[in-house]
Amino acid sequence: MKNLTNLIKPYLVIAFALILATSCKEAGQTTTISPELDEYKKKIEGYEKEITELKELLDLEKNRKEPTNIIQSDFAKEIYHQYDERAALINKVVGTDGNGNPFNATRYLSYDLDQLKSYIKYIESKSRKAGVKPTGVNFYFALYPKDYVRDDKKDYAKRQTFFVAPTYSKTDDGETAHIAYTLDNDFKIVDLHKLLEVRIAAQKAGFFSSSASLIEDNSLVGNELGGSPPMDK
Known part of the structure; x- marks a missing residue:
């Protein structure tokens, strides 16, 4: 003060x-x-x-509270190297990257702190207009397609990434669930899990290609928050 x-x-x-x-x-x-x-x-x-x-x-x-999910660096090292064999298997299966070079599996993703803060403020602002209160975020593992281009380069094609989406709480029969959601153009809540399942089913049926997308003014799904994933080295 x-x-x-x-x-x-x-x-x-x-x-x-x-x-x-x-x-x-x-x-x-x-x-x-x-x-x-x-x-x-x-x-x-x-x-x-x-x-x-x-x-x-x-x-x-x-309002500060001590986090309960902090781990020791020795344990971080242990579980990091637990992934080594799987990364080697991924490299073997994928073969080459978007530029035709030997594939190196993604081992970490780097997000800009200001971008993360901006994203949190964004979902809070949009959700407030929709009358829903975010309770957390879900992280979804994903994969860029083999023809994915960013900044006129194919460096990220075939590479692992993740996208994030907010959740809200819903209680049914005394049980509370945290449901991932996005918003449509009318600020109505859309269950993200159902949306993903419907899209997968439609793709398998051949209704549209994986590159097709709809214009969503109020989408809450975040990806590439500051440039991710980085190259293995």
Whole structure:
């Protein structure tokens, strides 16, 4: 709170200076925005950003809970290498990547933190309009098709990825389930599991190809949040 007060003081001083300059102009004096006032304006914008960030930190600290899913690095190393044999099998089965080079299975995905925060705010905002409260997110393993192109390159073709979707809670006969969902263009909730099953059935029946897609203004399904997956090396 002391830090917040210290930030507000210079903000008030600069604001007073701008008010004084505006008053002089209204009094009939011909004035132009001086470099000093322009600098003050930039400082105010900077202070506003710092105050917002500090408030967010204070809110996080106030509501902070210790996570219960932290594992030790030794165990992380153990389970990481448990995947080695499967990765080698994937490399053998897939054969080559989109560029014709020996395939290296994806071993991790890297997501940008700001992109993740932006995604969370996005699903919260869209869901609020739909009258539903997100309770969490589901992660779905997926695979890019062999003809997948990103940035005019086939580096990610055939490569493993995952997409995420929010969940909401639904209680039926005393049992609570967390259901993955997206929204249609009218902000109506769509059960994502049912949507995926219907799409798979339609593809098998030959109704449309895997590259076909519908325009969804309110889709909540996220992928490529900051560039994923990276190359094996």
